[in-house]
Amino acid sequence: MSKKIDVNALSFEQALAGLTELVEKLESGELPLEESVSAFEQGVKLSRRCEILLDQADQRLQVLDDDTAERAL
Numbered sequence: 001m002s003k004k005i006d007v008n009a010l011s012f013e014q015a016l017a018g019l020t021e022l023v024e025k026l027e028s029g030e031l032p033l034e035e036s037v038s039a040f041e042q043g044v045k046l047s048r049r050c051e052i053l054l055d056q057a058d059q060r061l062q063v064l065d066d067d068t069a070e071r072a073l
Contacts, residue, residue, distance in 0.1 A: 007045045012053040019046040 007015065022043045025031055031039060 007042075007049050010046075010049055012050060012057075015046045015049040015053070019043055019050065022046070 022039045026036060026039055
């Protein structure tokens with residue numbers, strides 16, 4: 001993932017793919033220290049984006065679940 005990408009504009013799938021790519025690079029142990037730190041920082045941003053999108057999806061599902069429960073009464 002390029003550093004110039006707006007993480008806030010990524011879909012969940014895009015953010016997760018970028019995070020997976022960064023983890024693979026970090027686990028390879030081939031990145032110099034500075035690149036590893038930058039990759040880690042980008043990974044934190046991507047992880048937070050995924051968390052935000054999952055929270056939003058969870059809230060939407062909760063609303064649907066509440067609506068379904070109310071209709072069942």
